[in-house]
Amino acid sequence: MNAHGGVLVNKVLEGKMLERRREEVSELFTIEVDNELADDIENIADGILSPLEGFVGNDDFLSILKEGRLANGTPWTVPIVLDVEENIAKKAKDAKSIVLRNNNTIAIMDVEDTFTFDKKYMARAVYQTEDIKHPGVAKCMSMNDILIAGKIQLIERSSNPLKRYRLTPRETREEFSKRRWNTIVGFQTRNIPHLAHEMLQKTALNLFDGLFINPLIGKKKSGDFKDDVIIKAYEALLNYYYPKDSAMFVTLHTEMRYAGPKEAIMHAIMRKNFGCTHFIVGRDHAGVGNYYHPFAAHEIFKEYPDLEIKPVFFSSFFYCKVCMGTVSEKVCPHSPDNRVELSGTKLRSMITNKERPSELLMRPEITDLIMNYKDPFVS
Numbered sequence: 001m002n003a004h005g006g007v008l009v010n011k012v013l014e015g016k017m018l019e020r021r022r023e024e025v026s027e028l029f030t031i032e033v034d035n036e037l038a039d040d041i042e043n044i045a046d047g048i049l050s051p052l053e054g055f056v057g058n059d060d061f062l063s064i065l066k067e068g069r070l071a072n073g074t075p076w077t078v079p080i081v082l083d084v085e086e087n088i089a090k091k092a093k094d095a096k097s098i099v100l101r102n103n104n105t106i107a108i109m110d111v112e113d114t115f116t117f118d119k120k121y122m123a124r125a126v127y128q129t130e131d132i133k134h135p136g137v138a139k140c141m142s143m144n145d146i147l148i149a150g151k152i153q154l155i156e157r158s159s160n161p162l163k164r165y166r167l168t169p170r171e172t173r174e175e176f177s178k179r180r181w182n183t184i185v186g187f188q189t190r191n192i193p194h195l196a197h198e199m200l201q202k203t204a205l206n207l208f209d210g211l212f213i214n215p216l217i218g219k220k221k222s223g224d225f226k227d228d229v230i231i232k233a234y235e236a237l238l239n240y241y242y243p244k245d246s247a248m249f250v251t252l253h254t255e256m257r258y259a260g261p262k263e264a265i266m267h268a269i270m271r272k273n274f275g276c277t278h279f280i281v282g283r284d285h286a287g288v289g290n291y292y293h294p295f296a297a298h299e300i301f302k303e304y305p306d307l308e309i310k311p312v313f314f315s316s317f318f319y320c321k322v323c324m325g326t327v328s329e330k331v332c333p334h335s336p337d338n339r340v341e342l343s344g345t346k347l348r349s350m351i352t353n354k355e356r357p358s359e360l361l362m363r364p365e366i367t368d369l370i371m372n373y374k375d376p377f378v379s
Contacts, residue, residue: 005051045154186271260292
């Protein structure tokens with residue numbers, strides 16, 4: 001599988017170039033970035049966001065919003081940008097090269113462009129709404145007024161215990177080759193696994209050589225599961241219920257944008273860069289509230305026949321009392337009255353009320369983990 005745009009980007013400095021640029025750090029103008037931007041920097045440097053080599057400029061920014069593509073026509077639906085205050089933008093433009101810093105993460109950026117942008121237009125284009133109650137819109141409207149663009153070079157990366165399962169695309173591709181996986185299906189999630197997720201994944205495993213479980217670890221909205229809970233839940237699932245060589249667990253460190261169909265395309269692109277040949281697109285993928293049609297993320301893939309990673313569409317899975325198993329609408333003929341379903345809302349309510357989910361819905365090891373957690377949800 002080729003990287004998106006044809007070349008797997010590598011902006012991680014090594015050797016003499018690293019030594020030379022490290023010496024420049026103390027002399028350059030420095031911008032402090034938040035954790036989400038620090039993750040973007042590492043993801044750019046490692047090629048997870050190929051073909052981007054840095055934060056996008058005005059031409060690419062406007063093309064992404066209008067066409068859902070970079071200015072050269074490459075599919076791309078969510079702009080990766082660095083926003084700053086006007087006085088910071090002026091200093092950065094004058095400096096030419098600047099340092100981006102967040103705790104241990106340090107990168108040098110060669111400033112190529114600074115520009116203003118229409119926040120409402122960006123919100124409509126990416127999130128398909130201007131409603132400030134949408135978490136993505138709320139963040140968009142709170143951004144600084146100026147965007148800075150330019151290529152980055154990573155000097156030092158963060159150390160974070162949550163990143164113990166993080167791998168670069170070069171590392172995942174090498175592992176796929178070692179395992180002799182020719183077809184790899186990627187699975188995106190921001191939740192703990194319940195039986196419906198497990199059955200979906202194992203159904204996919206019957207069709208492909210390997211399963212790439214790649215939960216999103218990063219900033220999420222209130223009420224979503226905390227990152228360490230997600231990781232521990234998948235550790236339990238993989239330890240007890242998966243053959244050792246059939247699935248690979250790697251974390252993706254980026255914020256959840258809740259951009260529905262536009263984010264589904266981005267999720268597919270990142271898994272393509274990791275080396276996946278196929279990508280599972282679920283019901284209401286990357287959705288929030290009622291902002292998107294449940295199958296909007298399925299429909300958008302029709303606009304991107306050149307994406308080169310093949311979407312795999314699944315209906316929702318549920319437990320059927322008549323079938324006596326976890327099934328989907330495609331194989332179960334029985335009425336909804338016979339279904340036992342576990343939605344995120346229902347699960348949160350049960351856990352908050354100390355009500356134990358049935359083993360028809362969730363593996364006992366994962367239930368034990370969640371029920372023993374003092375506060376498993378983002379506040």
